[in-house]
Amino acid sequence: MTTEFHPTSSPRAAGRDVATARVPGQTLPDAGAFLIPGRVGAWRGLTPRRYVWMLSLVLMFALALTQSSVRADQPADIGQLEKELMNPCENCGGKPLAGSYCGGASAAKEELREMADAGMSHDQIINAFVAKYGEWILAVPERSGFNLFAWILPVVGMVLGGGGLALFLKRTNEARRLSAPVPAPAGPGPTSPESGTGAASGAKDMAELRRRLECEVRED
Amino acid sequence: MRGNMIQLGYYALWGALGSAAFALVFSVLAFRGGREDLQTSARHATWAAAFFTTVACAGIVYAFLMGDYQMEYVWGNSDRDMPTFYKLGALWGGQSGSLLFWGWLLSMYTALVGLRHRKDHVRLMAPTTTTLMSVLVFFLALVLFGTNPFRRADFIPPDGVGLNPLLQHPAMVIHPPCLYLGMIGFTVPFAFAVGALVSGRLDNDWLKKARLWAVVAWLFLGAGNILGGWWAYLELGWGGYWAWDPVENASFMPWLAGTAYIHSAMIQERKQMLKIWNMVLILSTFVLTVMGTFITRSGLISSVHSFAQSNIGYYFAGFLLASIVVSLGLIIWRRNELKSQQHLDSYLSRESAFLFGNLILLGGAFAVLWGTLFPMFTEAIKGNRISLGPPFFNQFMIPVGLGILFLMGVGPLIPWRRASWSGLSKVFTVPAGLLLAAVAVLLIFGVTHAYALVTFGFCAFVTGTIFTEFKQGIQARMRSQGENPIAAFFRLFTKGQRRYGGYIVHLGVVIIFIGFAGAAFTQESETTLGRGETWHFRNYALTYRGLAVEQTPSVERISADVLLAKNDHNVAVMKPRKDWYQKNQQLASEVAIHATLGADLYLILASFDEKADRASLKLYWNPLVSWYWIGGLVMVLGGILVLLPLRRRQLT
Structure with missing residues (x-):
C-alpha cells in the first residue's frame, strides 16, 4: 500500500478521521448487537478465552490509530522539510522535494538549507516557502476550509459504505428469518448445521468442516 | 520500399477499424436473430481486426528500426543512438503509439476470447463481442483521428529527439505492456457482464467464463x-518504489476494484447472491481502467509520466460517460x-468477511481516486493550486492495507453461511497465537513502531491461517487417499487449484506487507567526501x-567509486552515477544499490566537484525492500498456479 511511514511528521488529525470511519466495522459487542438485532445472544457466552481474542483485536486496531499527535513548532529538520515540501520545478514537479535532483529542486534545497542555517524554525521555513510559491508547495495542504473536503469525503464514503453494508446485512438477515423454513438449494455439500454458541456446536462445526474438506480434496 | 511498408501499416489501421466495425454490426445482427452463422462472421472479423492491428504495429516498429524520422512519432520518440531493444519499446513510449498498442492488445484479447469461446452460446457471446468491438472501435478511431502515429512532416529531419533517458531502462520496456495487459484485460470480464445483462443469461455461466x-x-x-515500482526504485533515485503519483494511482485503483470483484464473484458463484453488486464492481473496474488511461494520456494531471497534452481528453470523457450510462442503464x-x-445467514460468516473486504478495498480505491482528482477540483472551483502528496495517501491507505491484511487472515478460515464463536476460537488458535507471539518477540527486541508492529503481527496471523488451511487439506488427503504428506501437499494444487493457488497469492501479499x-x-543521511575519506553509517x-568519467558519443557518465565495508569487511564496490544526455540536455541519476534480504543500502551521487575531487553522497538504508520484490514474485507464481491447466492434464 505504501512506502512511507511518517511516524513523527504527519497525521496530526488523521488518526481521528480514520477512527470515525472504522467504528461501524469493529467487532465491539454493542455495535454487533446494534447492527444485527436478534443476534445479541451470540454475545452471551463471553468466556475469558473469547474475551482475550477480542481484546487483542481491539488493542491492535487501537494501536494502529494512536499515530496522531499535534506537534509544536520545532527547529528545522532538513530531511523532514524536504518531505513536507513539493519540488517547485515546473517541468519535473508533482513529487516531494526529497528525492528530486533536478536543477529546480537543487536550488530549492539550497534555499532551504540557507534558511535553516539562518536559524529559522520549521514553521517559519514552511511559511516562507508558502509565501514565495503558493499553497501548492506544501505536500499536504493546510487542513482548513475547502481543503477539508479532501479528508472528509473518503471518510464519508467509508461510513456510507459501512452503513450500506450494515443495512444490507440487517435486511438480508430479516428476510432470512421470514423465509426460514425454505431450505437453501445451492452450495456444494449439505448446508451447515444451525449453530448455537455452545462448545458442542463448535466441535460440530469443525467436524462438518473437516468432512467437507475431505469431499473437496478427494480424488473422484 | 521502406515507405511502402510503413504506408501499409497506415492502411492496416483503416482495415482494423473496418473489421472491428464489421464485427460490431454482425454481432448485433447475430444477437437479434440468434444466428450462429452471423456470429461466426463476426468472430472472423475480430480475427481480421487482430491481424490488421498487428500489421499496423509492425509498420511503426519497422519505421523505428529503419529510422524514418520524417514520421513525427518516430522523430519524437527515438534517435539514431538508441539501442534496438529500446526502439522496440518506443512503440509505446509516446501517446499515439501507446494508444495503438492498447488497441492491438485489445484486439488480441478479443481474438483469443473468440477462439476459446467459439462453441459458446450465441446469445451470450454476440453482445460480449459487440461490447469488446465498441471499445476497440473507440480506441482505433482515437488513434486514426485523434493522434495518428503515421503522420509525416513535410521535411526530413536528420535525426530524432530521442526517448526520455529516464525511460530507457529494461523495466520500462517490460512494465508498460504488463500494465496494459492488465488494464485492457479487464475489458473482457466487463464485456461478459454486459453480454449477460443484454441477453438476460444472468446465471453463473458468464461469471465462470469471465473468471479466467x-x-x-x-x-x-x-x-x-510492482515492475513500475522496481523501475522507480532503480531509476528515479528517491529511495522508494511508490510515491502516490497520479499515474501510479491510475493503475492501482482498478487493481483494488478488480481484487474486490474477483473475491465477490466467488460468493455469487457459490450462493447466487450479490449479482447486482458484482455487476457494479466489474463496471467500476472497467471504468477505472479507462479513467487510468484518461489520466495518463490526456495530460489532465501533470506528472512525470504524462508527456502529452492534447484534445483527446474530451473523447475519453465522452467514452467514460457513455460506458457508465449504458452499463448502469442495463443493470x-x-x-x-x-x-x-x-x-446472508449471519454476519459472522465468510460471506460477510468478504463483504467487509469489498468495503475496505473500494473505500481505498475511492480515497485514492479522490486524492488524485482533488487538486484538480480545487483548481477548477477555487482557482488555487494545491498538492496532495504521499503523507495524505498514507494516512488513508495504511489503515486500509492493514484492514485488508487482517481480513485475509479471517476469510479463509471462517466457515461459509454461519460461524459460531466457539468454533472460531478453535479454528483461529494457531493464527492468533502466532500473531501474539510475533508481537511479543518484536516488543522484546525493542520494536515499538505501532504500524510496523501491527503489520508484522497481522502478517504472522495470515501466515498462520494459510498454514492451517494447508495443514487441514493435507490431513484430509492423508485420511481419504492414504497419501504421504508431501504427495498430499502437491496434489492439493491439482485438486483444489483455485483455492490453494489463491493461498500462495495471499502468501505473496503477506511477504509484500513485510516489505511495507x-x-x-x-534511515537517510548525506555527506560530502574527499578522496580517501571514509563515512561511517550504522x-x-x-x-x-x-x-x-566515461564518454560516449551521446552520454557522459560520471561515477563515484565507493568501497562499501560492513562490520569491517569489504562487501562491495558501489558506483553511483550521473549521466549527462547531451541531446536531451538532461541529467539522470543512476543509483547504486547493495541489496540484501535484511536491508538495501541505496546510494545516490547527489553532486560532485571534479577539480577538488569531492563527491556529495546521499544514502538511504531501506530495510526489507527485497521482500517487496520477492512477495511480488510469489504472488505471480500463485496466480500462475491458479491458471495452469493442471486438472485437464491429469485426465489425459
Whole structure:
C-alpha cells in the first residue's frame, strides 16, 4: 500500500478521521448487537478465552490509530522539510522535494538549507516557502476550509459504505428469518448445521468442516 | 520500399477499424436473430481486426528500426543512438503509439476470447463481442483521428529527439505492456457482464467464463504495478518504489476494484447472491481502467509520466460517460432478474468477511481516486493550486492495507453461511497465537513502531491461517487417499487449484506487507567526501575512492567509486552515477544499490566537484525492500498456479 511511514511528521488529525470511519466495522459487542438485532445472544457466552481474542483485536486496531499527535513548532529538520515540501520545478514537479535532483529542486534545497542555517524554525521555513510559491508547495495542504473536503469525503464514503453494508446485512438477515423454513438449494455439500454458541456446536462445526474438506480434496 | 511498408501499416489501421466495425454490426445482427452463422462472421472479423492491428504495429516498429524520422512519432520518440531493444519499446513510449498498442492488445484479447469461446452460446457471446468491438472501435478511431502515429512532416529531419533517458531502462520496456495487459484485460470480464445483462443469461455461466480473464488481467496489473515500482526504485533515485503519483494511482485503483470483484464473484458463484453488486464492481473496474488511461494520456494531471497534452481528453470523457450510462442503464433494466436467490445467514460468516473486504478495498480505491482528482477540483472551483502528496495517501491507505491484511487472515478460515464463536476460537488458535507471539518477540527486541508492529503481527496471523488451511487439506488427503504428506501437499494444487493457488497469492501479499513494514525504519543521511575519506553509517563504512568519467558519443557518465565495508569487511564496490544526455540536455541519476534480504543500502551521487575531487553522497538504508520484490514474485507464481491447466492434464 505504501512506502512511507511518517511516524513523527504527519497525521496530526488523521488518526481521528480514520477512527470515525472504522467504528461501524469493529467487532465491539454493542455495535454487533446494534447492527444485527436478534443476534445479541451470540454475545452471551463471553468466556475469558473469547474475551482475550477480542481484546487483542481491539488493542491492535487501537494501536494502529494512536499515530496522531499535534506537534509544536520545532527547529528545522532538513530531511523532514524536504518531505513536507513539493519540488517547485515546473517541468519535473508533482513529487516531494526529497528525492528530486533536478536543477529546480537543487536550488530549492539550497534555499532551504540557507534558511535553516539562518536559524529559522520549521514553521517559519514552511511559511516562507508558502509565501514565495503558493499553497501548492506544501505536500499536504493546510487542513482548513475547502481543503477539508479532501479528508472528509473518503471518510464519508467509508461510513456510507459501512452503513450500506450494515443495512444490507440487517435486511438480508430479516428476510432470512421470514423465509426460514425454505431450505437453501445451492452450495456444494449439505448446508451447515444451525449453530448455537455452545462448545458442542463448535466441535460440530469443525467436524462438518473437516468432512467437507475431505469431499473437496478427494480424488473422484 | 521502406515507405511502402510503413504506408501499409497506415492502411492496416483503416482495415482494423473496418473489421472491428464489421464485427460490431454482425454481432448485433447475430444477437437479434440468434444466428450462429452471423456470429461466426463476426468472430472472423475480430480475427481480421487482430491481424490488421498487428500489421499496423509492425509498420511503426519497422519505421523505428529503419529510422524514418520524417514520421513525427518516430522523430519524437527515438534517435539514431538508441539501442534496438529500446526502439522496440518506443512503440509505446509516446501517446499515439501507446494508444495503438492498447488497441492491438485489445484486439488480441478479443481474438483469443473468440477462439476459446467459439462453441459458446450465441446469445451470450454476440453482445460480449459487440461490447469488446465498441471499445476497440473507440480506441482505433482515437488513434486514426485523434493522434495518428503515421503522420509525416513535410521535411526530413536528420535525426530524432530521442526517448526520455529516464525511460530507457529494461523495466520500462517490460512494465508498460504488463500494465496494459492488465488494464485492457479487464475489458473482457466487463464485456461478459454486459453480454449477460443484454441477453438476460444472468446465471453463473458468464461469471465462470469471465473468471479466467479476470484473473489473467488482475495478475498482469499487479505484476505491472510492482515492475513500475522496481523501475522507480532503480531509476528515479528517491529511495522508494511508490510515491502516490497520479499515474501510479491510475493503475492501482482498478487493481483494488478488480481484487474486490474477483473475491465477490466467488460468493455469487457459490450462493447466487450479490449479482447486482458484482455487476457494479466489474463496471467500476472497467471504468477505472479507462479513467487510468484518461489520466495518463490526456495530460489532465501533470506528472512525470504524462508527456502529452492534447484534445483527446474530451473523447475519453465522452467514452467514460457513455460506458457508465449504458452499463448502469442495463443493470437497472435487469434489476428484477438480478435479485438474490439467497440470503446472508449471519454476519459472522465468510460471506460477510468478504463483504467487509469489498468495503475496505473500494473505500481505498475511492480515497485514492479522490486524492488524485482533488487538486484538480480545487483548481477548477477555487482557482488555487494545491498538492496532495504521499503523507495524505498514507494516512488513508495504511489503515486500509492493514484492514485488508487482517481480513485475509479471517476469510479463509471462517466457515461459509454461519460461524459460531466457539468454533472460531478453535479454528483461529494457531493464527492468533502466532500473531501474539510475533508481537511479543518484536516488543522484546525493542520494536515499538505501532504500524510496523501491527503489520508484522497481522502478517504472522495470515501466515498462520494459510498454514492451517494447508495443514487441514493435507490431513484430509492423508485420511481419504492414504497419501504421504508431501504427495498430499502437491496434489492439493491439482485438486483444489483455485483455492490453494489463491493461498500462495495471499502468501505473496503477506511477504509484500513485510516489505511495507520495513519502510517504517528507513534511515537517510548525506555527506560530502574527499578522496580517501571514509563515512561511517550504522555498521557500514563507505570510502570514496575518486571519480571516473566515461564518454560516449551521446552520454557522459560520471561515477563515484565507493568501497562499501560492513562490520569491517569489504562487501562491495558501489558506483553511483550521473549521466549527462547531451541531446536531451538532461541529467539522470543512476543509483547504486547493495541489496540484501535484511536491508538495501541505496546510494545516490547527489553532486560532485571534479577539480577538488569531492563527491556529495546521499544514502538511504531501506530495510526489507527485497521482500517487496520477492512477495511480488510469489504472488505471480500463485496466480500462475491458479491458471495452469493442471486438472485437464491429469485426465489425459
